[in-house]
Amino acid sequence: MDPVTVSGPMPPGPPASLDVRGLAYAYPDGHQALFGIDLTVDRGERVALLGPNGAGKTTLVLHLNGILAAGAGTVHVAGLPVDAENMAEVRRRVGIVFQDPDDQLFMPTVREDVAFGPAAAGLRGAQLRARVDTALDRVGMGSFADRPPHHLSFGQRRRVAVATVLAMEPEVLVLDEPSSNLDPASRRELADILRSLDVTVLMVTHDLPYALELCPRSVVLSGGVIAADGRTQDLLCDSELMGRHRLELPFGFDPRSVAAPVG
Numbered sequence: 326m327d328p329v330t331v332s333g334p335m336p337p338g339p340p341a342s343l344d345v346r347g348l349a350y351a352y353p354d355g356h357q358a359l360f361g362i363d364l365t366v367d368r369g370e371r372v373a374l375l376g377p378n379g380a381g382k383t384t385l386v387l388h389l390n391g392i393l394a395a396g397a398g399t400v401h402v403a404g405l406p407v408d409a410e411n412m413a414e415v416r417r418r419v420g421i422v423f424q425d426p427d428d429q430l431f432m433p434t435v436r437e438d439v440a441f442g443p444a445a446a447g448l449r450g451a452q453l454r455a456r457v458d459t460a461l462d463r464v465g466m467g468s469f470a471d472r473p474p475h476h477l478s479f480g481q482r483r484r485v486a487v488a489t490v491l492a493m494e495p496e497v498l499v500l501d502e503p504s505s506n507l508d509p510a511s512r513r514e515l516a517d518i519l520r521s522l523d524v525t526v527l528m529v530t531h532d533l534p535y536a537l538e539l540c541p542r543s544v545v546l547s548g549g550v551i552a553a554d555g556r557t558q559d560l561l562c563d564s565e566l567m568g569r570h571r572l573e574l575p576f577g578f579d580p581r582s583v584a585a586p587v588g
């Protein structure tokens with residue numbers, strides 16, 4: 326039999342996890358925080374969002390799940406427009422882990438905190454229990470399920486905060502300063518957890534070695550615009566770029582000495 330020749334255009338791949346086009350935003354007091362941001366993050370990428378204080382990183386992140394509404398431009402999450410009509414699904418697809426885990430933990434037990442989101446989305450019984458157990462196991466906190474969150478260490482509470490978001494089975498995990506206040510072992514353990522997850526990761530951080538360790542790609546936001554977008558190692562080695570945007574490596578840290586992450 327003759328081989329079949331397939332011709333015509335290739336079918337489109339899956340939509341990008343995040344697609345931000347021409348995003349501009351001014352706060353109600355008139356302060357313009359973002360000026361026309363274009364950013365695409367593909368499925369499964371781990372990207373660090375770097376930049377000095379006041380650059381607009383948090384403002385950008387708050388647009389990704391509709392906490393702030395774009396003044397101009399568009400945001401899509403896995404092809405879905407971030408707008409009032411799609412808000413519930415957008416918030417399921419984009420999970421934000423805030424810097425302070427206590428902003429996300431408010432129930433009497435770890436299990437109840439992790440169950441809160443999926444239960445609110447309608448999950449019940451064995452399905453809900455399985456969802457919670459899976460999320461807690463993924464962050465190595467399965468044995469803490471019945472403990473009160475406020476009796477856990479800061480690092481443990483941060484992991485539970487990650488689990489509360491994973492329990493929603495998000496497409497994108499956004500982390501605000503995930504390494505802050507962690508000791509070196511907890512820092513490494515969280516990095517291992519984040520690397521093991523099958524989600525797109527966008528990590529806001531001032532911890533440049535952590536960005537290098539975890540994220541093959543970084544985006545530098547400065548003054549409300551994207552100043553650079555490329556391989557984390559290349560950006561951190563560009564001392565002129567780093568200096569211009571007030572990004573400082575720890576004393577003696579050589580970004581070339583670290584094996585850059587892949588994938």
Ligand SMILES: Nc1ncnc2c1ncn2[C@@H]1O[C@H](COP(=O)(O)OP(=O)(O)OP(=O)(O)O)[C@@H](O)[C@H]1O
Binds near residue numbers: 352353378382
């Ligand atoms: N609620 C607000 N009203 C007015 N201006 C604001 C508000 N929140 C933030 N801004 C301003 O918008 C700009 C961007 O702030 P944003 O918090 O996004 O920066 P950031 O890059 O996250 O900074 P940091 O690294 O310090 O967390 C800053 O100039 C800030 O002062």
